[in-house]
Amino acid sequence: MPHNLNITSANSANSGPNHQVYPPPQPYHINDGLQPEKEPVEFDASHLRGAPAEVEALVHNIKEVAQQFLYHWRTFPIVLPPPLSACTDGEDTLVRKKYHLRDLFVAPSFDELDAVAVDSKGEPRRLTNKQLESIRERGEFEVDSINFTGQTHRWRLSGLLQRGRDRRRETLLKDLALATRFIVVTARARLVSHCFSISQALKALLTGLLRLLDIIIGVPSLQAQNLDGKIREERCRYLVAELVCRPEYDDSLELLCGFIRKQLRRATMEKFEVERESSQLLPVSVPFVFGTPAGTAVDLRLFSRDIIRKALSTLVTILERETRDGIAQLLIEQAQSVVLMHRAVQNVQRKLQHTKESLRYKMESEHPVLARIGPWMRDRMREAEANFIEECEWSAHEEALSLCNRQNLRQTVYFLNRDLTFMKEREPVLLKELRKVKTPTRSFQWPTQIWLPRNWIVRRNFQGVSEIIPTVLSNTPTSITTPRADPSQPVFLVEREICHTTTTRWPMWRWINYIARTWCWTWNAMFLFGVAVPWCSRVSLRALLLVEPFTPDLELSQLNGTLFPRKSSQTPTLCSRLIALWRHISKSRTHFETEPDTGLMGTMGILFLFPIICIIASFSSLVIALSAFLWMPIVTLLLHAFMALVMDFDSPEPSRNRYLVVMEALVWNIGIQGCLQPIVALLVTVCICPIISFLILTIAVIRYWIRVMWDTAMFHLVIKNRGRVPASDSFVVKRIAGPGLASDYYYQIRPEQALAAFEAKLELDELLAFQQETERLITQPQRDFTQFVEACFSPFATSLAKTRDPYKSLEKEARDLVAVLHEKLDRRRKDLQTGLGVAVRSKIKLTTFDLKIVIQQAALMLERLYPSHVLARLNGCEEDFWENKGLNVGDWAGLAGLMYADIFSLDFLQPLDDTDTKFKLEPHPGVDLTRYTEMVHSTELGGVNGLDLLGAIYAPRGNIQVQSPYLEVSYFNPRAKQATNSRKPEKRCETSLLTSPRSRRKTNSGLSVSDGRWQPWKREIRPYSAEKLVIPLPIPHPAHIAVNIHNRDSEDPIDLDSELCQNILRAIEESPGEMATECVGRYRGGGGDSSFDSVASQSSVSLETGLDTAEVLHGGEIKGESETYHWTLSNWGGGMARRRNNSGSIKVDLASPEDVTLDTDTTRVMFSTYGTTV
Known part of the structure; x- marks a missing residue:
């Protein structure tokens, strides 16, 4: 080095x-x-022997030129x-x-146990008083390290030798908790709980008696129909109930309501698909800007599907292009409101978690035994959560209001205030009233046949008006019998049955069903056996006695509404059959032989067997019809008995068991759950649980004192006198911490x-x-x-x-x-x-x-x-x-x-x-x-x-997985539901974006039950969610708001609850539409401020074509290099160096989550929910 x-x-x-x-x-x-050192490259030109002189000269010239430029390294x-x-x-x-x-x-050596175990004289080191005291307290002791200053070797004695005071106490507390659990949890749960308890037995007994009473006479079965949907609808309407239309948009409001009225009138007069036809007539001018009574503007242009579609695809481009109309600020405020509402929910959840943790610490310090019982602690946590939810029911709304006020989001604050007022004041009253409005869980239809065709009911429908016309019988058929699609022509309908309805609303509804079923079936049986079979069938008396074929059935004419014989129902008689046979025989022999021969048996069958069949069938059916009042009640009574004993066809609830209802009520509900369950539960509560608890307590106390005496004896007889610092692990002692042991x-x-x-x-x-x-x-x-x-x-x-x-x-x-x-x-x-x-x-x-x-x-x-x-x-x-x-x-x-x-x-x-x-x-x-x-x-x-x-x-590191900062684009869409869903959120009506608390509970519980084990004795724990605060707020579409404003000020309101109106409004929502604002021309690409247009165009071009431009330039470089050569030996391969800076890096600034800003002069937008700057 x-x-x-x-x-x-x-x-x-x-x-x-x-x-x-x-x-x-x-x-x-x-x-x-x-x-x-360079040396020219040698070329071998010996292959040119015999070549023309011109070729040799050319090759030698090329060789000389090449040796001037080409070389190899000599050294x-x-x-x-x-x-x-x-x-x-x-x-x-x-x-x-x-x-x-x-x-x-040089890595240190951790093998120092032998040196630690001996003293300066080489003898085994004795345990000090501090180490002995540590053994008595915890069953462990520590020895200072020699090679590593400040480190210690920790040894734990075997449980056979010493456990220590702290470990003995912990074992005793666990045993006491187990003994207490049988009294506090198990025995108490057998008295009052949701599974296997006396209270559950009383419920099962009552259920069984009600089932028996219901199967015998019929107990009323009612339910509040679509309660959550009605509350959601009222909530949406209340949010916008005070909004007024701005004066500059009155014309758009009138045009929209006029269009809806026209479509409603057309739907009643013509046959067409409302949504498709309405979408073809669009765009319709929809006012998107409203006002509050205080004069605050409410801008709902983000409900425009066209803007959201463009914004979600290319958000940065739409921000710059629509800045001139304030769309960028709307998107930012919408994202801010969603982010702040999510943060409000998170703050409340953190507050709840802190409350539960504080309660847990308090319970552990005040109740050391009970705190070790898991079910008891879960019940306390559940009670604390319920109390917190009751006390802080509106905390999420209030927290969101505080955060939005701090960010000056006036529009969101207005709707949050309205939503909070509705949830506090209007919702309890509405729930109380709507719960009173109950509908039967099931309805039964009993159609009775009208015997005489002249009593059939003929209805004439034309341009939405339905009327009953006199029934006219005619023998003249018409060519048109099916309803015509032409809206200018009426449609005739015929009713051949009178339908009676019974429900499960009233007591003894099963007997009402019995009477209605007996009455309906009796008259229908009398019609079948007394009219249809003896007079209208192919084996009727008319088929035997009449000469000409007859037509028993009638069909309705769509020209004038008269009833005429149906040609397809023409029935031959005995005479007509014989006449047809005689005519067949009277033909020429040649032609007769080519046709199939009925033969003698066919003729005998027509002459003798057919009359007998007609007489027997007709008179027997007449006898059955006349005696229907006698045997039909017995048949229906047997059917009701079959439903009670085998399968209940009239079950009032689809989710209820339909098979062996009486057996279920007697054996399961009353016998096992109602009678046997309380006896067993009381036996477990009074006898089994106390005995088990007493046995566990006795064994725990005996084991504790035996352990105390054993530890004391072993300490004074063995450890204190013969205890030494060990040099290795053994069955008596084991090292649990120290240098080289931990990772x-x-x-x-x-x-x-x-x-x-x-x-x-x-x-x-x-x-x-x-x-x-x-x-x-x-x-x-x-x-x-x-x-x-x-x-x-x-x-x-x-x-x-x-x-x-x-x-x-x-x-x-x-x-x-x-x-x-x-x-x-x-x-x-x-x-x-x-x-x-x-x-x-x-x-x-x-x-x-x-x-x-x-x-x-x-x-x-x-x-x-x-x-x-x-x-x-x-x-x-x-x-x-x-x-x-x-x-x-x-x-x-x-x-x-x-x-x-x-x-x-x-x-x-x-x-x-x-x-x-x-x-x-x-x-x-x-x-x-x-x-x-x-x-x-x-x-x-x-x-x-x-x-x-x-x-x-310079920052601490940990095993943390962090995703790239981002902001969900659905936060910018006020109609998007904040949930994982594969469908496009903008394809739904805004009222369908709401999810009721009850439905969310059902969904969560369904998921938890399906994912968890089958443990019915365990209560389901649902995590807290601020279900009162819906994100985003359920604001209706501006088209609904406009119709509400019109209905409030008009004497001839539009029926918003009708299905036709809902379909028309849905078509308006789903269409691109026109925006009724002062800047419509500029928004749709017309004339406007040239400075904004130029900025937007330049920015969009730079954003969309930046990569393409780079690719074109790069391609140009390649092309240039392939066609141009720089005749310099040191720079042939270099060309002209061009610096490229296309790292594509994104700068992430973890800023304050409240700051969502837009820089209109550059191609940068900051989504600061998570502090992302792009």
Whole structure:
């Protein structure tokens, strides 16, 4: 290793004489006597014998020209650069000495247990009084280390020999907690809990009785229909209930409401798909700016789907282009509001967590036994969380209001106040009223057939008006029987049944169902067997007695609404069948023989069997119809009995079990859960749990006192008299801590060792730069040869033959020279290696003061030596070197930190803490570090708080995974739901963005149950979430707001609850639409402020085409190099050097999360939720 010469600190170097022995830095050049010698390349032209004279002359001319430019190295002496400092006073450098860099770091030996175990006389060391007392307290003792000052070896005695007072008490408390658990938790849970308890038995008994009562008579089954949806709807309406339309947008409001009225009227008169037709008639002018009663403007332009689509795709471009309309500020305020609301929720969650931790510490100190019972502690935590939620129900809203007021977000503050007022005042009243409005869980339809066609109900629908017209029977058929699509023509519908409805609203609804089912089925059976079969079927009396075929069924004419016979239902009679048969026989014999013959059996069947079948079927069906009032109630009663015993078809709730309902109620609900469960639970509470608890308590106390007596006896009989410090682990004692046993320790080195290793690293960098420079020089003849051939002979489609002489000789010569260079470099580098393994290097550290010293001295060494010894040899500019390192130009302290990280590890740049376990890594005694000691002593830092050269690298490190700072683009969209979802958020209606607290609970519970184990006795723990605060706020679309304002001021309101109106509004929301603002022309690309347009266009072009421009320039360079040659031997391959700076780096500034700013003069936007600057 070369000599290191002392360098003074920066202060001393500038203020007075220093003691450096480094010679003035001079660029290294090969001496004149050692310069490489060139020799022209020899060409063999013997193959030209017999060639024309002109060809020979041409080849000789080319040969002469080539020998003027092309060459090879006749001699190329390879002399490695000398050490960084020359020897002074005849001293050898570290490299020349017997001890190399490997001797700088000698790992300490942790094998000192034998030395620790004996005293100065060589006898086993006796235990001191302090160690004996430690054994009585904890069953452990400590022995000071000899080689490592301040470190101790900790030994733990076997439990058979000694446990110690503290460990005995801990065991006793655990046993007492287990005994108490059976009384406090298990026995109490058998009385009142959600699983296997007396209270649960009473609920099961009541459930079973209600099931029996329900299956016998029918218990009312009602539910509040869509309660959460109605609350969400009222919440959305309340948020915008006070908004008014600005006077300048009254025309847009009227146009929008007129359009909606027109579409509603058209939907009632015409047949078309509302959303598709409405979207085709758009864009519709929608007012996006409203006002509050206090005069504050409410700008909702971010609800425009067109703006959000463009902003989400290219956010930076849209920010610059829409700055003139204030869209950028709207996006920033929207993102701020979402971020601040999320932070408010996080603050409340942190407050809850702090409350629970405080309660946990209090319980552990006041109840040492109960605090060790997990279920008891979970119940206390659950109670504390419930109390916190009840006390801080509106804390998230209030915290968000405070943060938004601080940032002057007036629009968000207004909506937050409205939302908080609704949740506090309106929601409880609405919930109370809406819970009273209950609907049956199930409805039953009972259709009864209308017997006579003249009593059928005919309805005429035309342009949204439906009316009942007289029923007219006609024998004249019409050609149109299906409803017409022409909206100018009416549509006729016929009803052949009268439908009655029953529900589960009233008591004894099953008997009501029984009566309705019996009545419906009786009349339908009478119609089937008394009318359809004996009079209208193919085996009816009419088919037997009538002469002509008859048509029993009728169909509806769409021309005039009359009923006429359906041709497809024409039924042949006996006479018509015989007439058809006779006509068939009367045809010519030839034609008769070609047709299929019915034969004698067919004729006999028609004449004898058909009448018998008709008579039997008709009269039997008439008898069944007349007796339907007698047998139908019995059939329906048997069906109800079947539903009670086997499968309940009339189950009022889809989630309820339908099979064996009576057995379930009697055996499971009443027998097992209602009768057997309380007996077993009471037995467990009164007998089993106390007995088990008493046994555990007795055993715990006996074990404790036996352990006390055993420990006392062993201490006085064995340990106190015969106890010695052990030298190794055994079944009696085991070392649990000490030097070399723990993995979280570090090696502390001296600054001199770090400086010596750094200078070796500096010399390695110089050797690497020398290698690259020399290799370029060695291979220069090959590059010149290649470019000469390409420049002269490429127009003749000739390429270089690299496998033939003389180019082959140039390659062999270069390989030999490079091999010699690598051999010499490897010998030098071998002496400059520290020989430290990865495990040792990652644990080497310095103190804060020493780390500052080595960083400063290394920076001074780099500043003096690196430009002339390393940078001067590089094949690029100095700026590129610093950019590749990620440092500013001239940041020598930062470069020193990176080099130290390469020598040791990145943990080296984190100084040692006072609490760290550290061992010294000393150098070999034969290594002389006097010069480095002088360098350290000459450093002036001004104390520990002096100049800090470590910069941004000087920070504690840990095993932390950090993602790149970013801001969700959905934060800019007020209609986006802040949840993981694959669907596009802007494709939903804004009311669907809300998720009720109950539905969230159901979702969370469903996930937890599906993911967890089947443990019904364990209560589900739901993490707290500020469910009252919906992010973003459920603000309706401006189209809804406009209709609400119109309805509030108009005598003829628009029905917002109708499905048609909702479809029209949804089509308006999903369409690009037109924005009713004063800057519509500029927004849609029309005329406007030219200065803004020019700025936006320039910025967008620069953003979108920057990369393409770079690619075009790069392509131009390549093309130029392929067509133009610089006829200079030293610069043929270089061309014209162009500096490129396309690192694509992003500067991240961890700023305050509240600051979201936009720089309109540059292409930079700061998303400071997470402090990201792009």
